[in-house]
Amino acid sequence: MARAATTSDAFNAIAEPQRREILVLLRGGERPVTDLARDLGMTQPQASKHLRVLREVGLVRVRGAGKQRLYGLDARGLRPVHEWVGGFERFWSESFDRLDEYVQELKQARQEGPHDGDDQ
Amino acid sequence: MARAATTSDAFNAIAEPQRREILVLLRGGERPVTDLARDLGMTQPQASKHLRVLREVGLVRVRGAGKQRLYGLDARGLRPVHEWVGGFERFWSESFDRLDEYVQELKQARQEGPHDGDDQ
DNA sequence: TTGACACATTCCGATATAGGCATATGATGG
DNA sequence: CCATCATATGCCTATATCGGAATGTGTCAA
Numbered sequence: 001m002a003r004a005a006t007t008s009d010a011f012n013a014i015a016e017p018q019r020r021e022i023l024v025l026l027r028g029g030e031r032p033v034t035d036l037a038r039d040l041g042m043t044q045p046q047a048s049k050h051l052r053v054l055r056e057v058g059l060v061r062v063r064g065a066g067k068q069r070l071y072g073l074d075a076r077g078l079r080p081v082h083e084w085v086g087g088f089e090r091f092w093s094e095s096f097d098r099l100d101e102y103v104q105e106l107k108q109a110r111q112e113g114p115h116d117g118d119d120q
Numbered sequence: 121m122a123r124a125a126t127t128s129d130a131f132n133a134i135a136e137p138q139r140r141e142i143l144v145l146l147r148g149g150e151r152p153v154t155d156l157a158r159d160l161g162m163t164q165p166q167a168s169k170h171l172r173v174l175r176e177v178g179l180v181r182v183r184g185a186g187k188q189r190l191y192g193l194d195a196r197g198l199r200p201v202h203e204w205v206g207g208f209e210r211f212w213s214e215s216f217d218r219l220d221e222y223v224q225e226l227k228q229a230r231q232e233g234p235h236d237g238d239d240q
Numbered sequence: 241t242t243g244a245c246a247c248a249t250t251c252c253g254a255t256a257t258a259g260g261c262a263t264a265t266g267a268t269g270g
Numbered sequence: 271c272c273a274t275c276a277t278a279t280g281c282c283t284a285t286a287t288c289g290g291a292a293t294g295t296g297t298c299a300a
Binding site for chain 3: 001002003004005006016018042043045046049050064066067068
Binding site: 121122123124152153154164165167168169172186187188189 | 245247248256257258259
């Protein structure tokens with residue numbers, strides 16, 4: 001199997017930076033594809049493709065306006081994401097407290113000789 | 121180009137459901153790989169791979185404990201995600217407000233008898 | 241040292257992405 | 271109907287994923 005489809009999830013859809021930028025821009029109101037493409041420095045087909053993904057996960061809606069098609073934000077799908085991540089809120093505060101402890105541990109470990117390979 | 125690496129971002133790392141489940145489990149405290157694998161119904165290599173990704177984006181830390189390696193949560197990397205998504209909070213509330221309006225409109229429309237075909 | 245256990249890494253295959261480019265579809269105005 | 275503008279889609283390549291199975295590495299205990 002390959003990675004889950006970008007269209008399978010809001011999580012997957014917003015994993016792509018350019019799509020995130022599109023969403024941010026759309027907070028300012030409905031806009032046509034060409035506008036978005038220009039403002040984000042991407043080609044029109046690129047923008048269209050990203051918008052297709054966003055539409056398929058329901059983060060964006062289209063509305064025909066004559067020759068143009070106005071894309072608008074529908075942020076409801078971001079709520080579950082926000083809630084899931086929010087479930088870790090108390091842990092990242094906590095992490096800051098423990099950071100000191102952790103640094104101490106690291107120093108000790110290094111003095112006792114390298115155990116953990118530095119990753120990356 | 122292909123999709124951005126799963127290790128390039130917290131956004132990308134948490135796009136994978138199994139990795140999200142791992143993180144949730146780790147809220148309960150440090151745990152060895154085998155434990156996680158068993159609880160999530162995946163093979164040990166799978167779990168190891170996912171943990172590697174999580175480690176590379178800094179969402180997880182390892183600590184050698186004799187024969188075992190205890191994985192622990194480091195949720196700090198989730199904070200930016202939470203903040204980014206939080207930037208849309210007022211938009212999904214707004215959507216809900218409009219949803220109500222819309223529902224009201226629908227009810228009225230039905231009472232007055234069908235006028236316009238709904239689009240899509 | 242050897243065996244046993246915990247875990248990491250590698251190789252494979254199938255899949256789907258993002259980007260670039262060309263082109264099709266669609267609506268508008270004349 | 272035609273030319274034009276706005277947008278969508280198709281095709282192609284390179285890349286990276288996830289999954290599975292096998293195997294490598296590391297640590298303890300006797």
